[in-house]
Amino acid sequence: MKPLANFIMRGYSPATLVTTVAGLLSLLIPFIGVISSAAVGLVTLRQGVRPGALLLGASTLASGLIAWLALGSPLIGLGVLLVLWVPIWGLAAILRGTRSLSLTARLAALGGVVVVLVVHLTLGDPALYWRELIEPLRESLLSDGLVEAATSQVLFDRLAQWMTGAFAAALVLQYLVSLFVARAWQAQLYNPGGFGAEFRALRVGASVGWLFVLCLAWGVLAQGLGLDLVPVLGLLLLLQGLAVVHRLRELRGANQGWLVALYVLLVFFMPQMALLLISLGLIDLWADIRTRVAQRVSGKP
Incomplete structure (x- = not known):
């Protein structure tokens, strides 16, 4: 590149x-x-x-x-x-x-939050809108005999509930990936290794963690807006989880193949790996895993 x-x-x-x-x-x-x-x-x-x-x-x-x-x-x-x-x-x-890569990532996620809010203010019930939009797909699958009526009803209802948040999170992810690629190019040309160090130090802030927990609880109890904010905030925590993994690999001097394996698993087992990385990022907000491991590796108390 x-x-x-x-x-x-x-x-x-x-x-x-x-x-x-x-x-x-x-x-x-x-x-x-x-x-x-x-x-x-x-x-x-x-x-x-x-x-x-x-x-x-x-x-x-x-x-x-x-x-x-x-x-x-x-x-x-x-x-x-x-x-x-x-x-x-x-x-x-x-x-x-x-x-500040961390501040920029938070502002990008704020844009995703704004998208979710605008959709809710415009459509009232986004889940109903998505449900009507994907209904022809369900009917097509039913006519082809690929799904059962009762199962597909539950599946597509659940999918419609997550579509707004997933759409906003996908937009934010695309913009952040583009920004990361641009920053990596800049580092390759003018500051070799700079982007790697910058990404390994990424911290989204404890406030994001608290908002994620609150929105998750809100979404579980009442769904709606709280549920749609979870993917956007979870994306930030996933990025922090990845930053933790990259930093730990550097501190331990592990082979680059570990990172390759991680991203392969993230592609093929997206929900499970995303949940794992989000949990890691959430823990790091308060436990500061990277600092603890760095102190242990350096022999400092």
């Missing part, structure tokens, strides 16, 4: 090319959007808010022109600007100004 980062930093033309092409390809392959957003983040982190804004403008014009020639409407360029580029530009500007 370093050659790509080098290419982006050669000037506005290559940066605009990568941002625009990756942004339009994300309409077909969503994960490519991370590269597009990371290109915006890298330019903003390294060169500042104004150069990042100029890149947004140039990429929006380019993507709008391509969309107009190919599809007859330039509005796709505006949509990509608002969904992919503006949020990462704002987060990169905050990280550049504060130099």
